[in-house]
Amino acid sequence: MDTQMAVKMFAALAHENRLAVFRMLVKAGPQGKSAGEIGAELGIVPSTLSFHLSALEGAGLVQSMRAGRYMCYGVRPQAIGSLLDFLTDDCCGGHPERCGLPMDRVTKASA
Template sequence: MEMTTAVESLSALAHEGRLRVFRLLVQAGPGGLAAGEIARRLGTPPNTLSANLALLTHAGLAQSRRDGRSIIYSARFDRMGALMSFLAEDCCGGAPEVCAPLAAATARSLCQPSGT
């Protein structure tokens, strides 16, 4: 991942509302959620949600598809993985004892419901 792409992704996530939307999309998995369902679950006004989804989509962190009359949004797991890899690239100055807990914590949190 290029630095500018990482900055764009991190900028999109550097807002509480957008981060909440993105985390909900990640929790929903590849099937995604309809925009109306996202708004209902988060209690977000439709115009605010629309702006947040547009920014996440522009940053490459979310994608949309039409399903009948609904627009379904889902997280771009490939981009999320690339961002996580970029952040951990060349981690820890060659000290595996520092990297190991980070890798273990990441592995534990993947695909585990958090309740948040």
């Protein structure tokens, strides 16, 4: 991942509502949630939610899927992994195990 893409992802997450939506979708797993469910659970009106979902999708953090009449949104796990790898790539002078990272992150960062 290049720095510009990382900045774009961070910018998308740098808002209270977008961060809440993103965290909700991480918890929801691969099936995601419909826009209606997201809005109802977080108390975000449809027009505002659409704006936030668009920003998250534009940054490559979430993807939309049509499910009948509804639009559903889910996280893009590969984007999350890439962002974490970007953050920890040079952790602790190239020794991420010293930083207390989970072992799966250490093996990814050193591969």
